[in-house]
Amino acid sequence: MSVTIYIPRDSGALALGAEKVAKAVEAEIAARGLDAKVVRNGSRGLYWLEPMVEVETDSGRVAYGPVSAKDVPSLFERGLTSGGTHRLSLGKTEEIPFLARQTRLTFERCGVIDPLSLDDYKAHGGLKGLGNAVATTPAEIVKTVTDSGLRGRGGAGFPTGIKWKTVMDTPSDRKYVLCNADEGDSGTFADRMIMEGDPFVLIEGMAIAGIATGATKGFVYIRSEYPHAVATMTRAVEIARQNGVLGVNVLGSPNAFDIEIRTGAGAYVCGEETSLMNSLEGKRGVVRAKPPLPAIQGLFGKPTVINNVISLASVPIIMDRGGEYYKDFGMGRSRGTIPLQIAGNVRHGGLFEAAFGLTLGEIVDEIGGGTATGRPVKAVQVGGPLGAYFPRALFDTPFDYEAFAAKDGLIGHAGIVVFDDTADMLKQARFAMEFCAIESCGKCTPCRIGSTRGVEVLDKIAQNIEPAKQLELVTDLCNTMKFGSLCALGGFTPYPVMSAINHFPDDFRPSPVAEAAE
């Protein structure tokens, strides 16, 4: 019987040498005349073990990692094709603690299947949600999504079902489903992983959104920094079209829906929904004032469902197993699961999908295993460049939209970046302002000018020029940016800045060494 060997094609695995490993494995198979085939899967999300090679055995999939090309001959000598033991053996993939502790709903197939095999997708439960959607009414779909409690995973946390209902109820000759795949936040890679590892789930989710709201055209706006995701999604859309998943009769129903893939051009602000729509229309990616809501007047002035990749990719399982099933996970008003992305200076970095409610400390210390450098954790930035820095003192905060807001933070797209005790929080605060200055679209004054002034003021603190006065000034400036900016770029930049100042005041005081030298 032919043996299947899985070697990821995920960007993270490729960045760590998966292509060389795949070539070496192919060469060994040929040299030994083995009856084995290589499948290029997505990543399971255990990045400290990538490239992780898996083999299908009688008792399930067995993993090895991190594998480099030079380990490949010895892996074959040790009986890789029958799951033989080797110093890189990780045992059964499903039993690796990092995976076993997760609740994989949105990511249940990611890293398991061949991303571009529609048969594989169907064999693992794919298209059941869309099948249910074409068999019911738009109002029922919207009700199921609303009942699930799913909230926008892009960061704002707006209830997805309510957004869809607005689009459904707005009459128009043309409507759009727009997928925001401009995942620009540092520390996040969930969108990239799903697009590279299970693209059909996103296509299915978008088709369901189309049927629910009466939209017939979908766009996926993917950032240009993700060329592999662009390639995989483009190919997956072609396959879906050839197999009647997309087209004039979705799964043989009278519903038409098609998708086009678009590439961004390196502007962070285009992750903001109105700016993204301008960009797609071929304009400068400047933010639009709201109202009008995109759900009423969005892309090309038409009613538009605009959702993040993970929100849309969570819909198929909700339509398959029901809103109640999904809602049973989570806490408070944060229902379902959230794909945490543990990154930066951390021992076990990767994707960890879990129900809401784990504490930040559990995530960083237990799941992440502390820092990669082995030094103490100083700060954790949650929610990307616009998210707050959390000190150890706040590690009891549960991962939940409201709980984080109560601590002057945000969960954003659930990226968690760990810093060890060598981090200089003044420098991090300055970077937040600098980043805002680089990426500001320029439409509103607090963001455009405030960010540049913010850099200058923080530089004065670093140079010890009237630091107390500067701190007062930067606090006032942050207040103006927070309440006076049009979108989250200027409005949330104060989060990293003020959290750094409030939680790490020592880093903003003149150093005693410098004082003594004067």
Add this chain to the structure above:
Amino acid sequence: MAVINELKGLEGPLLPILHGIQEEFGYVPGESLPVIADALNISRAEVHGVVTFYHDYRNHPAGRHVLKLCRAEACQSMGGDAIAARLQQLLGIGFHETTKDGSVTLEPVYCLGLCACAPSAMLDGEVIGRLDAEKIEEIAAEVRL
């Protein structure tokens, strides 16, 4: 201007056209702007505004290799700043600059989504993770060949 004719039927064709031109020529030549404006029936000022808004579009050719180094927080937490300083020293250029021999252009990028294998970079579209002193020396030597 086959690129323009092929793509102008799309809904919102300007970005795809600019991407197509940059892929063809390595940059967006100033001469192409009035041609695009004409084809799409918009003003030159509008096209200029769009080209200059986005970080990706260049108005002059890049080096033979383009090296994008991630400068965002996750990479900073793993010593990205030191890597950036060393790389600039090795190549003898700063960010947004091209070496005199035209071999390589160094650009900053804000996140490649490789945050669990930081610091990271992209060389001519190929991703590289867990950069260290040894890896960047290899890269610097490779691009100068």
